[in-house]
Amino acid sequence: MRESELLSPEAAARVQQIEFFARTRVEGFLKGSNPSHFRGVSPEFMQHRAYVPGDDLRHLNWRIYGRTDRLVTREFEEFTNLDVILVLDFSGSMAYGDAPMSKMDFALHAAALLGYLLNLRNDRFGLAACSEQISFYLPPSNGKKHLAEFYRRLVSLPVSGEARLARCSDLLLHLLRRRSVVLFFTDAYEDPDPLTHAVGQLRLRGHDVTLYQVVHEAEKDLDFTGFTLFRDLETGAVDAADPLEIRQAYRDVVEEHGQALRTGTARFAVEFHSMAVTENWDQVIAALLHERSAMMT
Template sequence: MKSEDILKPETLARLRGLDLKARLVVEGFLEGLHRSPYKGFSVEFSEYRPYIPGDEPRRIDWKVYAKRDRFYVKEYQEETNLRAMLLVDASGSMAYKSAALSKLDYATTLAAALAYLLIKQKDAVGLATFDTQINTYIPARASLKHLRMLLSRLEGLSVGGETNLANSLHGLAERTRKRGLVLIFSDLFDDPEQVLLALRHFRHRKHEVILFHILDPMEESFSFSSSLRLVDMETKKEASLDPRLVRAEYQKALADYRTLLSSTCAEHHIDYNPIRTDQSLEYALFRYLEKRRRLR
């Protein structure tokens, strides 16, 4: 199996065991990373290599330049005491699935992979799950035993009822006192004003926030073909409609919502990442590493 294949949702859907998925994802990702510009964000020295145009000048080792009269760039393996919290939305709407993975499966796989990656880089990682309330809160630690526990919790995660995303995020912001990296995995079906207020709460606590806005492809396209009665997976409320008639309006409402989230997040230095469950996990991992690089 090629390394890039393992990152595809349809491949992951066929795999059993979240720890296996996480390991395969991270290894597959790292294998691909050797050929990518992301190599070099570690703090542990790895090797020198000749400078090539495009490298940041600050990464030139001037001592070597003095000795060799040539530019060399130092490469490191990262070593840090970063504390990361993975916040996974387990509300009813996250169980929706029209592609290979449900939103919750996609979120847990991504969270597991990131936990694996974080622990592998000696970072501490914690986990919180929530729906209308905080269901799980595991403080961040950096041991392999802790990783297994996290993976076990993630694997046993099931959806709850309605979301009270803002309330839960406020609670989590209050509980996560030490500053660190907060990674949120949610479909964000809540009042955007309240959600953004909660996100700003994390920023107020000096956390760096990466927001993965996970949506199912069907939620984005709303491509139902005939009249139907939609049942809300959270509230169980029903709505009879002809989706062909509301599709354009629905998509516009979603786009407006995303635009609002995107602009407000940018304003508050929150890394907003819309992501679909049919997209490769590689994209999410890149987004993490990008953020990680900026945190260095």
């Protein structure tokens, strides 16, 4: 895929009016639309508290002092800009699918759209390419150059290797200094318990974590006839099976796996969405962003 194919004008137009908020308080350098965990000067009153020596006298509520003879300081909520880390699964399994597109293509489109949106809103965004480990890390930033670099990296990174998203998540804990929004785009085809636990650790550190599972419809079922050799795109291992005989069991495993992911992420208050690969990827992403925006407002 070329850089020019990552984002279409229609998709860009579709998301221009969408707000992207962090669900939690984040840390930023610039004034922005995202609430910061710092209390600062802001038109948004948050609460009163008892005065302690050292507090800025400008924030004393004199009216209350006059009525009750108690010193009370006003606190205001501070809004800052957003650090968003887009964690993309570049393992071999993401290359699965031809029509309408592969899971990787879908994730790249989604990442490109989000990058465009975040850059538009002056939020900082970075990229973490994961397979067996974090193969590439683009620190959060913004600007046209950053966006261009972001796009260039998206199309140039290799799609191979086994998925070790839990391990990547652990590494990400050390990379992220500020509370950020972490968006995973992965098929999550690995043990759900370690994965959700690792992702949950990010959440416990205060990051706003969302796990987008990108699945292909063909993977939900074994729609084959006859004895079939399944070559694993991640390991290259070949498993022989009669799809007719194991179809139901496979369906059960798929369902069980999705359920384990949902349960595991919910346990750590990690947002989880499962997205099927579709040609209308921009609508899917836009719908998700709308949903997120609506939830925050």
